[in-house]
Amino acid sequence: MSAAAVEMPPSNGTKRGSLTRPSLGQRLATIPLYVLALSMLAPFYWMVISSFKSVPEITRSPPTWIPQDPTLNNFYDRVWNPDVQNPGHTAGLFQRFTQVSGGYWKFMFNSVLISTSITLGALLIASLAALVIAKHQLPGRRIIYLLIIGSMMLPWQVTLIPNYITVSDLGWLSTYQGYIIPALAKAFVVFFLVQYLQSLPDELFQAARVDGAGEWRIWWSVVLPLLRPALAAMAIFVVLGEWNNFLWPLIIVTGDDSMATLPVALARLNSNYPGAQNSGVIMVAALIASLPTVIFFLVFQKQFTRGITITGLKG
């Protein structure tokens, strides 16, 4: 199956075969599938309505399917006071993590900073490596490429403990460099970019050399612009993967949590505040962590599916 086969013209609904010109029976058979499709939204709906329910309403039985008295108390509760027992009120999300300066905003900042800097760095160094592997004559480049491909078949959890030891020895636990630097070498990005570069004719590079451009200049002003669609596809995967990354942040955040990312902060909420009265606050946190990626996906939908099918169907 080649990538070219994926780029097929949009099918024209009426001219396709029995699979898309269904009989009445087939049409009836898809009704449960539409129900299933709608039910995909159920957990998201439950999260959103729980975010806007007050503490007494969230534990009411039977539960309400539309918040009767929508409130922002799960974000910030003005009535709540740490020194006064006030039934029906708990600390809102932005009133928790008081030991961290900036509170929950700090975790959002960490998540944005870490995922964007990893994405930029990973794409830059991968584009350089891919250029050398695909278009240069450096001895040993094939061995490096084989190692890169081989490493893609292995579970990354194998590197977890040694990397934890390395980062700890470097004194990088709970630091931005501890997050970013070990995450920069992404084998699958190099693999994808090499495949893409190999499909480009050598003459493009030859011509730039004849014009007197140095290799760095060629990388910056010829290769990077040519790679733009491939880089965009990879950026989507890397940024999403890093935003949602959990196990590595979980083990390198030690001490006071101020270096936590959103997923780690969510896990802390989960472990530190059991009990249904905290569910509204936890759902607000889940909403904040998932909304950016959902919007991101809706905006870049086409690139997403294209990226998946190309990486998926090649080879």
Added chain:
Amino acid sequence: MTTEVIPTDGAVDPGPAPPPAVKGMTLRAARWRRNGTSLLMMAPFAVLFGVFVIYPLVKSLYLSFTNYRGIKPPVWIGLENYTSLFGDERFRKAMLNTFLYVAGSVTLTTIMALIVAMAFRGQSWLHRTVRVLFFLPSVTSAIALNLIWKWIFSPEDYGMANQFVGLFGVDRVEWLSTPSLAVPVLVFMGVWGGIGYGMVIFVAGLNAIPEEYYESARMDGATPWQQFTKITLPLLRPVTAYVVITGLIGAFQIFEAVFIIFFRSAGVIGGLHDSALMIVPYLYDQGFGHFYLGRASAIAWVLLVIIFVISMIHLRITRANRDLT
């Protein structure tokens, strides 16, 4: 070494023409200079890849043969970590749970993804919207999703899951603290979250099958079911293999769901009677809950071997497919 290489290398594999700027230099000097630049360009990735991917791979293999708790230097103990793992009740439980989870979730996800892809493969507005719905979980933070599930499966009768089964007259269920339900609940969540990814790949695979095949089959009087088993399934084989393999590899690495939903107390995960304990959560438990770093490395290598075997099988299948065509 470079001197012998130049003539043959140049003949077999003509490199890019030397830049005109180095006209005055000898061929060898130009090559050296070009390789120097290439090396510099390769260096950032190569160094980071070596330090944070290749070295840890080798080191974790070494650590798996040692007793290491992070303070005193590792002590070589041979295969003891591995032998003790296979005698360990909790590890056997983790392996069994993982295999049950993988079998259940990958089978169901693949079948459901294919059904959904066949039903919603078109380019109409409706089909595209439905595909977006199925894909949403794939882009959402796993931790956020698992917290939602935990809240949905709360044991009280105001939990959404209990409300749902209540519609069918079923009594309140203690979803997460009933050991026999732990793996099925995880399979359910895994399938719910995994359909979208498989669907996207199946849709591309289905739309790449030429329509003429179906037309001529219909002219020969093939029923829709025959068209499905004789055309669709065989031609989808490489795509199906890919969906199954990536599904298997992902499922073996399940961690977040167990960590969030079956969290008991600090350092203890895996649910009641370890009913939801899996390989990676056990690795975390041993490595970062108890700091048995040697033993945890052995668990990591068991996972590596499992995934390596699956990848090799995939390689064999894709090769076989290529030979067939």
